[in-house]
Amino acid sequence: MSQDTTVDSPESSDGASLMSFDTELTLGLPGESRSPARAPAFAQGHKKNCTKRGFMETVIDLNLGTSHISMPRGQNSESRVSGTGKYPAAKAQVTGWPPVRSFRKKTLEGSSKLVKVAVDGAPYLRKVDLQIYSSYQDLFRALEEMFTCFTTRDYNMEERKLTGALNGREYVPTYEDKDDDWMLLGDVPWKMFVESCKRIRLMKSSEAVGLGKYKFS
Amino acid sequence: MSYSSLPEDVLEHVFSFVQSDKDRNVISLVCKSWYEIERWCRRRIFVGNCYAVSPRMAIRRFPEVRSVELKGKPHFADFNLVPEGWGGYVYPWIRAMAGGYPWLEELKLKRMVVTDESLELIAKSLKNFKVLVLSSCEGFSTHGLAAIAADCKNLKELDLWESDVEDPSGNWLSKFPDTCTSLVSLNIACLGSEVSFSALERLVVRCPNLRTLRLNRAVPLEKLAHLLRQAPQLVELGTGTYSADLRPDIFSNLAGAFSGCKELKSLSGFWDVVPAYLPAVYSVCSGLTTLNLSYATIQSPDLIKLVSQCPKLQCLWVLDYIEDSGLEALAATCKDLRELRVFPSEPFGDEPNVSLTEQGLVLVSEGCPKLESVLYFCRRMSNDALVTIAKNRPSMIRFRLCIIDPQTPDYLTLEPLDVGFGAIVQHCKDLRRLSLSGLLTDRVFEYIGTYAKKLEMLSVAFAGESDLGLHHVLSGCDSLRKLEIMDCPFGDKALLANAAKLETMRSLWMSSCSVSFEACKLLGQKMPRLNVEVIDESGPPDSRPELPVKKLYIYRTVTGRRIDMPGFVWNVGEDSALRLS
Numbered sequence: 001m002s003q004d005t006t007v008d009s010p011e012s013s014d015g016a017s018l019m020s021f022d023t024e025l026t027l028g029l030p031g032e033s034r035s036p037a038r039a040p041a042f043a044q045g046h047k048k049n050c051t052k053r054g055f056m057e058t059v060i061d062l063n064l065g066t067s068h069i070s071m072p073r074g075q076n077s078e079s080r081v082s083g084t085g086k087y088p089a090a091k092a093q094v095t096g097w098p099p100v101r102s103f104r105k106k107t108l109e110g111s112s113k114l115v116k117v118a119v120d121g122a123p124y125l126r127k128v129d130l131q132i133y134s135s136y137q138d139l140f141r142a143l144e145e146m147f148t149c150f151t152t153r154d155y156n157m158e159e160r161k162l163t164g165a166l167n168g169r170e171y172v173p174t175y176e177d178k179d180d181d182w183m184l185l186g187d188v189p190w191k192m193f194v195e196s197c198k199r200i201r202l203m204k205s206s207e208a209v210g211l212g213k214y215k216f217s
Numbered sequence: 218m219s220y221s222s223l224p225e226d227v228l229e230h231v232f233s234f235v236q237s238d239k240d241r242n243v244i245s246l247v248c249k250s251w252y253e254i255e256r257w258c259r260r261r262i263f264v265g266n267c268y269a270v271s272p273r274m275a276i277r278r279f280p281e282v283r284s285v286e287l288k289g290k291p292h293f294a295d296f297n298l299v300p301e302g303w304g305g306y307v308y309p310w311i312r313a314m315a316g317g318y319p320w321l322e323e324l325k326l327k328r329m330v331v332t333d334e335s336l337e338l339i340a341k342s343l344k345n346f347k348v349l350v351l352s353s354c355e356g357f358s359t360h361g362l363a364a365i366a367a368d369c370k371n372l373k374e375l376d377l378w379e380s381d382v383e384d385p386s387g388n389w390l391s392k393f394p395d396t397c398t399s400l401v402s403l404n405i406a407c408l409g410s411e412v413s414f415s416a417l418e419r420l421v422v423r424c425p426n427l428r429t430l431r432l433n434r435a436v437p438l439e440k441l442a443h444l445l446r447q448a449p450q451l452v453e454l455g456t457g458t459y460s461a462d463l464r465p466d467i468f469s470n471l472a473g474a475f476s477g478c479k480e481l482k483s484l485s486g487f488w489d490v491v492p493a494y495l496p497a498v499y500s501v502c503s504g505l506t507t508l509n510l511s512y513a514t515i516q517s518p519d520l521i522k523l524v525s526q527c528p529k530l531q532c533l534w535v536l537d538y539i540e541d542s543g544l545e546a547l548a549a550t551c552k553d554l555r556e557l558r559v560f561p562s563e564p565f566g567d568e569p570n571v572s573l574t575e576q577g578l579v580l581v582s583e584g585c586p587k588l589e590s591v592l593y594f595c596r597r598m599s600n601d602a603l604v605t606i607a608k609n610r611p612s613m614i615r616f617r618l619c620i621i622d623p624q625t626p627d628y629l630t631l632e633p634l635d636v637g638f639g640a641i642v643q644h645c646k647d648l649r650r651l652s653l654s655g656l657l658t659d660r661v662f663e664y665i666g667t668y669a670k671k672l673e674m675l676s677v678a679f680a681g682e683s684d685l686g687l688h689h690v691l692s693g694c695d696s697l698r699k700l701e702i703m704d705c706p707f708g709d710k711a712l713l714a715n716a717a718k719l720e721t722m723r724s725l726w727m728s729s730c731s732v733s734f735e736a737c738k739l740l741g742q743k744m745p746r747l748n749v750e751v752i753d754e755s756g757p758p759d760s761r762p763e764l765p766v767k768k769l770y771i772y773r774t775v776t777g778r779r780i781d782m783p784g785f786v787w788n789v790g791e792d793s794a795l796r797l798s
Contacts, residue, residue, distance in 0.1 A: 096296040096703055096728070097678060098564045098594065098621050099652075103353070103379045103407070107488075107512055108562070127570075129562075132514045132538070134491055 113194055117143065119202040120171070130194045136186055140173070143202070171202040225250075229258045238263055257281055264288070265698075265723050267329065268748065271776045272310045276317035283322045284348075285314065289329035291726045291770055292676075293701050295353065298728055298768070300754055302783040305329045307354075308338075309781075315342035323348035330354070336361030340368035347399075348374040358383035359408075366392040374402040374429075384410040391416035395423070402429035406455050406486065411435040422447050431455030434488045439467055442474035449477045456486030459513070463493055476500040485509035492519040502526035506553075509534040511560050517571075521546045531587075532556040537573040537594060544577030548584025556590040557581055564594070564621060575602040582609040590615040597628040598655055603637025607644040616641055617652035623679035623704075626656040633657050639664030642672070649696075652676040662686035666693025674699040684711040691715035701726040708765070709736035716744055724772035731765045734758045734789070740771070741789040748774050754785045 113130040126146050133139045173185035177196040232255055235241055245255045261284035289305025307329045314321055321343050331354045346369045366389055390412045427448055436457025461467050481501045490513045505527045511534040520539045530551040537559050563570045575598045588610050598620050627634055634655040642665050649671055657680035666689035673696050687707040692715060708731035719725055741749035751758045752768035778788040
């Protein structure tokens with residue numbers, strides 16, 4: 001019987017294919033903490049997780065499976081096991097859930113400026129909310145924490161750490177602004193940057209030719 | 218001497234000391250003469266569901282009321298589950314009260330549709346009108362507010378708590394006449410557009426009794442200091458936007474202004490907050506009892522710095538940016554804490570964006586002996602944590618937990634959270650309100666039915682396995698008044714078996730469950746004092762009787778079916794056949 005409710009039966013093809021997709025990727029053991037963007041405590045020593053999670057993030061970015069995924073009820077315990085990872089790709093918003101008042105949603109929508117951050121060579125993207133930082137320093141500190149767990153080659157070599165990179169050696173922080181131009185971070189006053197930034201890319205120095213000399217004090 | 222021989226005015230005087238509705242209702246049942254005396258001296262009425270009684274009936278029974286409180290839409294309307302146009306119109310009440318209660322002083326409305334016409338009628342007809350509270354209301358604009366401002370000569374309180382107000386241009390604040398000096402409380406925090414600052418300032422200056430001022434986001438931070446210096450007697454303040462260019466002169470001006478406000482107990486607002494400006498409020502922190510930071514997008518270290526200076530804090534609303542570490546600091550500092558609400562910064566995100574887990578709540582439950590009211594959004598929970606919380610705080614009265622991903626199990630054991638919530642209802646014997654989340658079987662409802670004897674309101678989503686779950690609740694929860702359920706496999710059996718229970722409750726909401734149209738009809742026919750309303754925007758529910766009804770709202774009423782139902786609401790009562798043909 002077809003129900004026009006927000007609940008899909010477990011047999012629905014979308015549900016099934018996404019469930020199996022999800023268990024293939026099994027991001028670590030259930031219950032193992034993932035590496036949330038702003039939780040350095042979790043990020044420490046979880047380098048493996050970073051990589052696997054990265055794949056998931058890329059998948060999310062490609063927007064797979066956007067159909068009306070809802071709450072599979074009566075699922076076998078396996079698919080429940082994945083915890084927060086079980087609603088992959090463009091999670092459909094179930095009306096009424098989570099129970100956040102529209103007034104609050106609207107207000108917070110205005111107060112958050114989420115932009116994607118890509119680092120050349122990293123297999124995954126992150127999102128940051130620019131509104132919670134008050135300066136470029138703040139933002140860089142947060143980016144550092146976020147991407148410490150990765151390098152393209154060797155985790156352990158000091159030189160590869162992003163701090164060094166952000167000082168102009170390895171990576172150049174750039175962003176795409178409202179006019180679709182790629183600019184250097186730090187060129188414009190902070191507030192103006194927050195307003196016009198669409199996304200951030202930490203570009204390999206070798207590729208940043210023609211963007212002008214990066215200066216950051 | 219018998220009590221019935223006491224003169225009426227003596228009895229009336231005695232009754233005047235009894236304020237609670239429940240007690241008043243009991244008094245009115247003692248005997249006919251007490252009923253009569255009581256009804257003439259009742260001064261305030263609370264109608265929890267505006268459709269439970271007609272305004273005419275209310276006015277007829279209680280002719281001398283001065284204060285009316287009404288609620289309209291069901292609670293789940295807050296989460297977009299109730300379609301636009303469903304109802305909850307206050308106009309019929311205002312029209313009736315314009316004639317029936319000409320001396321009405323207070324009107325408090327929640328989740329109702331209020332039109333400018335209604336506001337204009339209030340302003341025109343109620344000469345002694347003093348208090349208007351519009352909480353989560355909609356349908357009006359600043360034109361209506363202008364009428365209130367202009368004509369309510371004795372206005373003391375205007376509170377637009379989280380209402381949806383249309384803001385056509387127009388300077389409604391300046392409609393308060395210069396002779397208006399009576400304002401005690403003004404809350405315009407929800408207004409989107411700018412108000413005239415000079416009008417606001419003049420108003421504040423001429424109202425010496427102003428205790429509560431909640432500004433809207435459009436009021437710039439640079440101007441806040443100025444206002445504060447004009448109203449140092451404020452007890453409750455909501456800032457406007459809390460962001461400005463970093464300038465030492467603005468900061469010192471602001472800090473100076475705050476230090477002059479020796480009576481401040483409550484702070485809110487803090488939109489767009491720039492952390493550098495937070496220390497400006499430090500001078501008032503030691504006296505703060507209420508802090509609403511639920512729109513403040515700042516990180517944990519800044520939140521900790523602030524909260525650590527508020528040892529008298531009783532109520533904190535905050536975003537999950539506070540993280541477990543912030544809650545640990547809260548538990549260490551705020552020993553007087555009674556209420557905590559932690560809201561999600563990214564409710565629709567796929568991954569946790571902050572380090573806030575069940576640990577934070579456990580820590581607060583350990584450190585705050587007076588904690589009694591909790592609203593907590595998080596992404597993981599364990600039975601152990603819930604059991605710990607329950608044992609720590611048996612005096613809990615309101616416990617609303619929202620684990621953001623539906624059906625999330627105990628993250629340690631992968632079991633359902635039945636045992637955890639079971640501990641909550643077992644230990645917290647005075648629990649009045651409970652919201653469930655996470656993976657839950659029928660067992661949790663068995664616990665609730667067995668132990669939650671004082672429970673008045675229960676909210677459920679994506680839980681349970683069968684009708685037995687619903688049956689446990691309806692048959693066991695003696696004090697249940699409101700039950701709201703979404704996406705649960707509850708169907709006809711439990712509902713029909715407990716039909717009589719529904720008349721003892723204010724209302725029942727069920728959406729995306731498994732109740733058939735047939736059962737709704739049966740229920741409607743069997744229970745004439747219930748309105749059984751089916752909401753279906755895609756067409757008449759009886760045209761697809763094999764499908765469960767999408768949304769169902771059942772409430773007790775003494776006035777029968779309402780006459781303002783829109784096309785997508787069907788009342789399936791006795792004459793439902795006639796209605797639908």
